[in-house]
Amino acid sequence: MKAFIQFLYFISIFCAASYAQNSSAQNFGPVKFSWHNHSDWYYKKSEPYQGWKYIVIHHSATRAGSVKAFHQFHTQQGYGGIAYHFVIGNGNGMQDGEVQDTFRWQQQLSGTHVSVNAWDHNVFGIGICLVGNLENALPTKAQMEALKKLVTRLKKMYRIKSKNVFGHRQVKYDDASGRKEQTACPGKKLDLNSLKP
Ligand SMILES: [Zn+2]
Numbered sequence: 001m002k003a004f005i006q007f008l009y010f011i012s013i014f015c016a017a018s019y020a021q022n023s024s025a026q027n028f029g030p031v032k033f034s035w036h037n038h039s040d041w042y043y044k045k046s047e048p049y050q051g052w053k054y055i056v057i058h059h060s061a062t063r064a065g066s067v068k069a070f071h072q073f074h075t076q077q078g079y080g081g082i083a084y085h086f087v088i089g090n091g092n093g094m095q096d097g098e099v100q101d102t103f104r105w106q107q108q109l110s111g112t113h114v115s116v117n118a119w120d121h122n123v124f125g126i127g128i129c130l131v132g133n134l135e136n137a138l139p140t141k142a143q144m145e146a147l148k149k150l151v152t153r154l155k156k157m158y159r160i161k162s163k164n165v166f167g168h169r170q171v172k173y174d175d176a177s178g179r180k181e182q183t184a185c186p187g188k189k190l191d192l193n194s195l196k197p
Contacts, residue, residue, distance in 0.1 A: 059132055065094070117174065
């Protein structure tokens, strides 16, 4: 009996070892999750960086805002922290035209800036948010200049095609339905065509 139990013990060690080997072979590399909120659904669904293919532009739909403020708000909403990779200030909460990257960019994590229906654009899409309600008000000159510069730089760095630069509302669902995100974001006052060459 004792020998049999020992046999089972060795089998289980062997299985655990081969499972560990197989599962690490499927990883894409080390993922640095230093964020403390690991408990919410959006965070768990976040996948490691696998290469940026899209740029998705958003507005905050608020008069004021900052990386810190959005981070607090999105954490409360259960998005595992600020949804975007970059925020461009409008002078209310951040300097006018100031670009700040977030922990998602610093750690090369996927975003949570589009809905679950278009998840591909969270995993492969760089999310940029302009502070302001651009449905009612134009972005500032400094914001547009900063946005154009940032988009140009990211396109060059990751060879992202112009057709893959979107306003949030232009992003299509992952399925073949052809449906688009149900949102007015980034607002009608943001001239998306000015970002195309
Ligand atoms: Zn948006």
